[in-house]
Amino acid sequence: MHATTHNTKSAKLAITPARRLDPEDAQLALSKVQALLRRHALIENLVHRQEVGDDRAPLVEGLLHRQHETEIQSVVNVLHPADIAFILESLPKDERQLIWGLVDEAFNADVLLEVADWVRESLIESMNRAELVAATVNMDADEIADLASDLPPDVIAEVQKGLTVEERAHLIAAMGYPEDSVGGIMDFEMVRVREDVSLEVVLRYLRRLPELPDHTDQIFVVDRGDKLLGVLSLSSLLVNEPEIKVSEVMSTDYLTLNPLDSDAEAAGAFERYDLVSSPVVDDQGRIIGRVTISEVVDVIREDSDEQELSRAGMQEEDIFAPLTMALKNRAPWLLLNLCTAATASFIASRFEGTVSAIVVLAFLMSIVAGIGGNSGNQTMTLIIRALAVGRITSKNIWQLIKREMLVTLLVGLIGSLVAALFAWAISGSVAIATVMMAAMVGNMLVGASVGVLVPMVRARLGKDPAMGSSVLLTFATDSLGFLIFLGLATLFLM
Amino acid sequence: MHATTHNTKSAKLAITPARRLDPEDAQLALSKVQALLRRHALIENLVHRQEVGDDRAPLVEGLLHRQHETEIQSVVNVLHPADIAFILESLPKDERQLIWGLVDEAFNADVLLEVADWVRESLIESMNRAELVAATVNMDADEIADLASDLPPDVIAEVQKGLTVEERAHLIAAMGYPEDSVGGIMDFEMVRVREDVSLEVVLRYLRRLPELPDHTDQIFVVDRGDKLLGVLSLSSLLVNEPEIKVSEVMSTDYLTLNPLDSDAEAAGAFERYDLVSSPVVDDQGRIIGRVTISEVVDVIREDSDEQELSRAGMQEEDIFAPLTMALKNRAPWLLLNLCTAATASFIASRFEGTVSAIVVLAFLMSIVAGIGGNSGNQTMTLIIRALAVGRITSKNIWQLIKREMLVTLLVGLIGSLVAALFAWAISGSVAIATVMMAAMVGNMLVGASVGVLVPMVRARLGKDPAMGSSVLLTFATDSLGFLIFLGLATLFLM
Numbered sequence: 001m002h003a004t005t006h007n008t009k010s011a012k013l014a015i016t017p018a019r020r021l022d023p024e025d026a027q028l029a030l031s032k033v034q035a036l037l038r039r040h041a042l043i044e045n046l047v048h049r050q051e052v053g054d055d056r057a058p059l060v061e062g063l064l065h066r067q068h069e070t071e072i073q074s075v076v077n078v079l080h081p082a083d084i085a086f087i088l089e090s091l092p093k094d095e096r097q098l099i100w101g102l103v104d105e106a107f108n109a110d111v112l113l114e115v116a117d118w119v120r121e122s123l124i125e126s127m128n129r130a131e132l133v134a135a136t137v138n139m140d141a142d143e144i145a146d147l148a149s150d151l152p153p154d155v156i157a158e159v160q161k162g163l164t165v166e167e168r169a170h171l172i173a174a175m176g177y178p179e180d181s182v183g184g185i186m187d188f189e190m191v192r193v194r195e196d197v198s199l200e201v202v203l204r205y206l207r208r209l210p211e212l213p214d215h216t217d218q219i220f221v222v223d224r225g226d227k228l229l230g231v232l233s234l235s236s237l238l239v240n241e242p243e244i245k246v247s248e249v250m251s252t253d254y255l256t257l258n259p260l261d262s263d264a265e266a267a268g269a270f271e272r273y274d275l276v277s278s279p280v281v282d283d284q285g286r287i288i289g290r291v292t293i294s295e296v297v298d299v300i301r302e303d304s305d306e307q308e309l310s311r312a313g314m315q316e317e318d319i320f321a322p323l324t325m326a327l328k329n330r331a332p333w334l335l336l337n338l339c340t341a342a343t344a345s346f347i348a349s350r351f352e353g354t355v356s357a358i359v360v361l362a363f364l365m366s367i368v369a370g371i372g373g374n375s376g377n378q379t380m381t382l383i384i385r386a387l388a389v390g391r392i393t394s395k396n397i398w399q400l401i402k403r404e405m406l407v408t409l410l411v412g413l414i415g416s417l418v419a420a421l422f423a424w425a426i427s428g429s430v431a432i433a434t435v436m437m438a439a440m441v442g443n444m445l446v447g448a449s450v451g452v453l454v455p456m457v458r459a460r461l462g463k464d465p466a467m468g469s470s471v472l473l474t475f476a477t478d479s480l481g482f483l484i485f486l487g488l489a490t491l492f493l494m
Numbered sequence: 495m496h497a498t499t500h501n502t503k504s505a506k507l508a509i510t511p512a513r514r515l516d517p518e519d520a521q522l523a524l525s526k527v528q529a530l531l532r533r534h535a536l537i538e539n540l541v542h543r544q545e546v547g548d549d550r551a552p553l554v555e556g557l558l559h560r561q562h563e564t565e566i567q568s569v570v571n572v573l574h575p576a577d578i579a580f581i582l583e584s585l586p587k588d589e590r591q592l593i594w595g596l597v598d599e600a601f602n603a604d605v606l607l608e609v610a611d612w613v614r615e616s617l618i619e620s621m622n623r624a625e626l627v628a629a630t631v632n633m634d635a636d637e638i639a640d641l642a643s644d645l646p647p648d649v650i651a652e653v654q655k656g657l658t659v660e661e662r663a664h665l666i667a668a669m670g671y672p673e674d675s676v677g678g679i680m681d682f683e684m685v686r687v688r689e690d691v692s693l694e695v696v697l698r699y700l701r702r703l704p705e706l707p708d709h710t711d712q713i714f715v716v717d718r719g720d721k722l723l724g725v726l727s728l729s730s731l732l733v734n735e736p737e738i739k740v741s742e743v744m745s746t747d748y749l750t751l752n753p754l755d756s757d758a759e760a761a762g763a764f765e766r767y768d769l770v771s772s773p774v775v776d777d778q779g780r781i782i783g784r785v786t787i788s789e790v791v792d793v794i795r796e797d798s799d800e801q802e803l804s805r806a807g808m809q810e811e812d813i814f815a816p817l818t819m820a821l822k823n824r825a826p827w828l829l830l831n832l833c834t835a836a837t838a839s840f841i842a843s844r845f846e847g848t849v850s851a852i853v854v855l856a857f858l859m860s861i862v863a864g865i866g867g868n869s870g871n872q873t874m875t876l877i878i879r880a881l882a883v884g885r886i887t888s889k890n891i892w893q894l895i896k897r898e899m900l901v902t903l904l905v906g907l908i909g910s911l912v913a914a915l916f917a918w919a920i921s922g923s924v925a926i927a928t929v930m931m932a933a934m935v936g937n938m939l940v941g942a943s944v945g946v947l948v949p950m951v952r953a954r955l956g957k958d959p960a961m962g963s964s965v966l967l968t969f970a971t972d973s974l975g976f977l978i979f980l981g982l983a984t985l986f987l988m
Contacts, residue, residue, distance in 0.1 A: 026766075027884045034889035082766040090885040092893060203732070212729035215770060217711065234728050235706040238697070271795060272520075272576040274788035276709060276770055293787050294768035300791065301765060304798035305879065311805075312875040313868070319880045319894055326901045330872050334909050337868045341861045342916045349857040349920060362856030363843040366863065366972075367835040374807070374831045378824050381806040385799065386813045390521045391584040395528035399586060400813055407820045415828050422836045426843060478860075 026083035030090050032075050037095050040068045073102050081110035089119050092320045097126050108135035113143055117150075118321050124150050133158050141167050142187040142289075145174035173288070182266050183259030185299065186280045186289035189213035192222045193246055195229050200242035202232070215292035217276040221250045226286045228256065228279055256281045257291055263299045268389070270296045310467045313337070336471055344369070344478035351486035354494055360427045361489055367419060368439045369481035375411065376447020376473045379404050383455045384465050392456065401452050408448040409441065416440040431493055439485035443477055446484075450476045520577035524584050526569050531589050534562045567596050575604035583613050586814045591620050602629035607637055611644075612815050618644050627652050635661050636681040636783075639668035667782070676760050677753035679793065680774045680783035683707035686716045687740055689723055694736035696726070709786035711770040715744045720780045722750065722773055750775045751785055757793045762883075764790045804961045807831070830965060838863070838972035845980035848988055854921045855983055861913060862933050863975035869905065870941020870967045873898050877949045878959050886950065895946050902942040903935065910934040925987055933979035937971055940978075944970045 076084060076099060084103055088096050088111070100123050103111060108127075112120060112135060124132065132155045136144060141163070148156060160168060170188045177183025190213055193202050202219070206212070219237070221230040230250035240249050255273060257266050257280045269275065270293060280289040309315065313333025321329075348355075348365065355362050383400075386392050392400065416437040424433035450473050455465035570578060570593060578597055582590050582605070594617050597605060602621075606614060606629060618626065626649045630638060635657070642650060654662060664682045671677025684707055687696050696713070700706070713731070715724040724744035734743050749767060751760050751774045763769065764787060774783040803809065807827025815823075842849075842859065849856050877894075880886050886894065910931040917923075917930035944967050949959035 027887070030884075031887050031889060034887060038889065080767060082768075086766070086883075086885075090887075090890070092890075092897075206732045207735060209733050211733055214768070215711070216729065217709070217770070234732070235710065237732075238700045238728070239703050239705055241701060271791050272580070273574060274576075274708070274791075276711070276787065293770065293791075297765050297768075297787075297791065297794065300794055300798075304794075304802075307802070308798075308879065309875060312872045314872055314875065319876055319885060319897070323897075323901065323904075327904055330869075330901065331905050331908055333872070334865060334869055334905055335912060338861070338865055338909055338912055338916075341864045342913070345857040345861050345916075346920065348860075349854065352853055352857075355856050356850075356853045359846055359850045359853075359856075360843065362849050362853075362859075363839040363846075365856075366842075366860045367832070367839050369860070370835045370968075370972075371828060371832055375824075375828055378806045378808055378827070381803060381808065382813055385802065389580075391524075391580075391813060393521065393525050393528060393584075395525060395532065396584070396586075403813070403817075407817065407824065410817075410821055411825050411828055414825055415832055418829060418832055419836070422832075422839075426840065474864075478864075 026079065026086050029075050029079055029083065030087050033072060033087055033099065034091075036068055036072050036075070037091075037098070040065075069102055072099065073104075076102060077104045077107070081107050082114050084111050085114035085119075088123070089116055089318065090320070093122055093322065096122060096320075100126060105131070105134065109139055109143075112136075112147060113139075116316070116318065118316065118318065118325065120147070120150055129155060129158075137162055140187060140189065141170035142174045144171055148175055177259055180263050181259060182257045182261040182263060182280055182291060183289075185263050185266070185295040186257075186259065186291050187213070187295075188289050190279075190287070190290045191216060191219040192226070192287070193219055193232065194223070195221045195245070195247040195250065197246055198242060199237055199240055199244050199246065199249070202237060202246060203242060213290075215277055215294055218254075220279055220287055220290075221246055222287055228281050228285060228287045230254070231279065254279070258283075259288065263296075264303055266291055267296045267299045267303070271300070307466055310464075311470060313467075313471075337474070340471060340475040341478065344475065344482055347479050348482040348486060351482075351490060354486055354490045358427075358432070358489065358493060360423075360432065361486065363426070364423055364432070364436055365482055365485050367422075368436070368443050368485045369478045371415060371419070371440060372443030372447040372477035372481045373474050374447075375408060375415075375444040376451040376477055377470070379408065379448045379451030380455060380469055380473055383452055384469070387455060387459045387465050392459075397456065401449075404448050404452050405445065408444050412441040412444040415444070432489070435485070435488045435492055439481070439488055442484045443481040446480045447473065447477045520573065520580050523569050523573055523577065524581050527566060527581055527593060528585075530562055530566050530569070531585075531592070534559075534592075563596055566593065567598075570596060571598045571601070575601050576608050578605050579608035579613075582617070583610055583812065584814070587616055587816065590616060590814075594620060599625070599628065603633055603637075606630075606641060607633075610810070610812065612810065612812065612819065614641070614644055623649060623652075631656055634681060634683065635664035636668045638665055642669055671753055674757050675753060676751045676755040676757060676774055676785060677783075679757050679760070679789040680751075680753065680785050681707070681789075682783050684773075684781070684784045685710060685713040686720070686781070687713055687726065688717070689715045689739070689741040689744065691740055692736060693731055693734055693738050693740065693743070696731060696740060697736060707784075709771055709788060712748075714773055714781055714784075715740055716781055722775050722779060722781045724748075725773065748773070752777075753782065757790075758797055760785055761790045761793045761797070765794070801960055804958070805964060807961075807965075831968070834965060834969040835972065838969065838976055841973050842976040842980060845976075845984060848980055848984045852921075852926070852983065852987060854926065855980065857920065858917055858926070858930055859976055859979050861916075862930070862937050862979045863972045865909060865913070865934060866937035866941040866971035866975045867968050868941075869902060869909075869938040870945040870971055871964070873902065873942045873945030874949060874963055874967055877946055878963070881949060881953050881959050891950065895943075898942050898946050899939065902938050906935040906938040909938070926983070929979065929982045929986055933975070933982055936978045937975040940974045941967065941971045 076087065079087070084107060088100060091099060096119070108131065112123060115123065127135070129152070132151065136147065136151065136155065136159050139147075144159060160171065163171065174183065191206070191209070193205065216234065218231045218233045220228060221232055222228055230247075230252045231254045232246055232250045236249045236251070255269055255275065255278050257269070257278050259280055259282070266278070270278065275293065277290055277292045279287050280291060282288050306316070313336070314329050383392070419440050420433040420437040423436035424430060427433070454469045454472050458469060459465045570581065573581070578601060582594060585593060590613065602625065606617060609617065621629070623646070626645065630641065630645065630649065630653050638653060654665065657665065668677065685700070685703070687699070710728065712725045712727045714722060715726055716722055724741070724746045725748045726740055726744045730743045730745070749763055749769065749772050751772050753774055753776070760772070764772065769787065771784055771786045773781050774785060776782050800810070807830070808823050877886070913934050914927040914931040918927035921927070948963045948966050952959045952963060
């Protein structure tokens with residue numbers, strides 16, 4: 001029987017008990033810090049302006065500085081590390097570095113683990129080697145692995161020296177798995193017991209630990225070779241009589257994860273089966289780690305954020321990310337959209353003769369293109385979501401396509417009547433109104449087809465169905481919208 | 495000392511042990527069910543075609559029916575209720591009802607609680623009163639409350655008869671809270687203990703329970719009036735010596751929720767502080783319920799789904815939701831977009847003279863409008879996300895606006911150079927290219943302003959910043975894009 005627990009956090013909390021706050025309180029703290037920072041900056045400016053004429057200026061500045069710093073510390077250092085991370089993420093870089101310098105060193109490790117990647121970089125940048133070693137030396141192997149890409153190599157080397165052989169093996173294992181795999185989010189802290197002992201023995205064993213690993217809702221029953229035989233929930237441990245053997249009350253009906261499973265799949269399983277923790281086993285059935293709900297919640301949130309941003313053509317970026325990062329992040333998407341828009345515009349320009357003859361077509365064609373895109377986007381959103389939860393199989397694709405075409409046709413008929421009315425009002429021509437109606441229904445069906453097929457083909461090819469699909473959709477509904485509308489106009493109105 | 499536990503699920507699992515599957519297995523089961531349904535339908539058609547000429551047809555049909563039903567049951571009834579729910583959600587209505595009729599009645603309650611709202615309606619529709627009473631009679635008060643809006647009143651009345659006075663009070667309380675409040679997602683199952691007893695007494699007390707409530711990671715320490723004094727984590731209970739008093743090891747540093755807090759706020763707190771459960775207390779500090787991570791994960795997922803759908807102008811809809819629901823869901827959004835597009839087009843048509851004279855403007859103006867929209871959408875996505883996590887305060891609004899304007903200006907300068915090049919290529923006119931460039935940068939700044947201000951104003955007014963904002967954005971970038979481009983063209987090119 002053996003267990004690995006991390007006493008880092010408990011030890012730290014004993015030194016400086018962190019208040020756990022309501023998120024609203026964290027926002028309040030953010031406002032206070034911002035107000036203090038502003039006063040800080042104002043006074044600094046004032047003092048600087050007087051500097052030349054007054055010898056006491058540096059002294060005054062120093063005093064005020066220290067007073068402000070104390071005030072800021074009294075606001076920040078009573079917060080939960082997660083709330084300190086929140087405040088650091090909500091400030092522009094120079095103010096962030098200032099606050100980070102005032103954060104109690106005892107919080108450094110937890111805050112570094114909590115902040116977003118792009119903030120962590122700037123925090124690590126401003127720490128010296130000794131501070132970095134101090135912050136990371138007590139971390140668990142999986143936590144060091146999460147930070148490794150941002151840490152200077154000599155710090156990692158220093159920290160590694162302090163690890164046991166087992167911990168070093170864990171670190172190497174954790175660093176070997178892709179970031180978005182189960183291996184990338186698992187930890188190594190877990191309690192393992194043998195199946196032939198009584199619950200009494202388990203209870204006595206647990207009393208020898210300083211605490212249970214975070215989010216322990218079950219302990220793992222293994223044989224001598226660490227092969228997982230079953231799980232013993234704390235609930236079973238607590239409600240059964242102490243004389244009962246582990247093997248009698250352990251459950252053999254549980255989910256196991258493989259370290260190479262994707263983290264999104266693991267998240268899906270946690271969601272569906274309401275899990276708090278799940279064992280990770282290797283191909284031989286030996287337990288090598290554990291995934292807990294706190295990591296899973298982060299995965300769910302990050303995936304949803306990522307998807308939201310990727311729909312607008314962005315990667316991770318926050319309101320105070322560096323400017324160069326923002327440019328690199330946004331420009332490619334806009335240039336891509338510019339190219340597709342230019343292509344669509346070029347296609348439309350092939351009908352210059354028609355548009356010269358009937359100028360009003362120029363004002364109607366963007367409606368046809370736009371509504372096709374909007375309608376296709378509705379279809380695509382549904383399909384991407386259904387793909388994400390695994391609801392689409394080869395057996396219901398056709399039913400789906402038929403359904404989407406039917407819905408689009410019905411909505412399209414209603415919408416195109418309104419559009420035709422507008423076309424008639426603006427042009428006074430029934431012929432133009434009729435062409436408008438036909439083109440709009442046609443382009444909405446284009447949107448629906450692209451909205452169904454492109455995500456499905458991308459998913460089949462193993463690619464993320466969301467990102468590329470929306471560019472292709474706009475490209476198709478713009479280009480074909482212009483083509484259908486101006487084509488029909490050329491055929492029937494010229 | 496008293497506890498409320500639900501023995502519904504445990505009792506049921508004892509009768510028909512449900513296999514917990516990997517989600518991939520659930521997809522496999524879905525494929526199998528779909529294949530069986532298809533064979534079912536094919537044979538039914540064949541038999542129907544022969545019916546007139548052959549007396550044995552009904553007999554053959556009956557036999558085959560039963561054979562298929564047995565096969566389907568053998569696939570479905572070994573699944574976890576969450577997976578059965580998944581299969582029901584993935585089928586069109588008629589097939590769904592067929593499968594639902596074959597699901598083991600022992601699963602009815604759990605499946606009803608698991609499925610999405612729009613599926614639940616159709617399932618309840620096909621059940622008779624006795625079945626409904628049987629399915630709901632053993633549910634917990636908070637579970638009945640979740641289903642109440644879909645159940646016939648006489649079923650609720652019948653089920654209420656079977657409740658204890660306390661349970662009935664819980665049911666009434668749960669039904670009184672809004673769906674998206676903490677009260678709407680809390681349950682009433684929790685273990686409460688007094689502070690002056692020893693851990694030994696707590697352990698003995700727990701052994702008298704059939705099991706602990708799901709997701710119990712802490713038990714609540716209360717006084718005689720149910721006022722919450724502290725929380726005792728199972729970890730503390732297990733690692734400390736039995737002689738120690740509860741008051742010595744309980745934690746007084748915990749988060750409490752109010753039943754009227756929004757469920758999204760509660761989810762934020764669970765995420766930030768890595769919670770598994772949290773007590774819900776009333777204004778007098780008395781504990782009235784508990785929120786667990788499994789409800790919170792559902793809230794996070796539903797909110798993210800909702801936001802994704804609302805961006806495309808939809809409410810909850812799934813790939814096999816009824817057709818009328820789909821129409822009601824999608825048509826209003828498209829009509830709204832049609833109106834804004836028509837308005838923009840009307841504004842453009844005021845420049846008919848200019849466009850008649852320089853037809854190429856007709857093909858360029860949609861580029862100006864489109865890129866302004868894309869760029870504004872990037873800004874808006876960032877702002878909405880920052881608002882959602884509470885990162886924007888009155889003190890950083892101006893910094894933010896300045897930053898977004900600067901980023902947009904820089905990206906706009908790069909993009910407009912490319913656009914100007916295209917305009918020059920298609921028109922051969924440097925003047926048109928210059929107008930194109932100026933209009934594009936101008937319209938991108940329009941997009942950035944709308945992208946920052948509209949969500950912030952909506953949030954300030956207490957409205958969802960996401961949904962309405964995107965219509966307003968497109969409206970602004972389309973209308974003003976046309977206005978700026980054609981206006982500049984009229985001024986400088988005519």
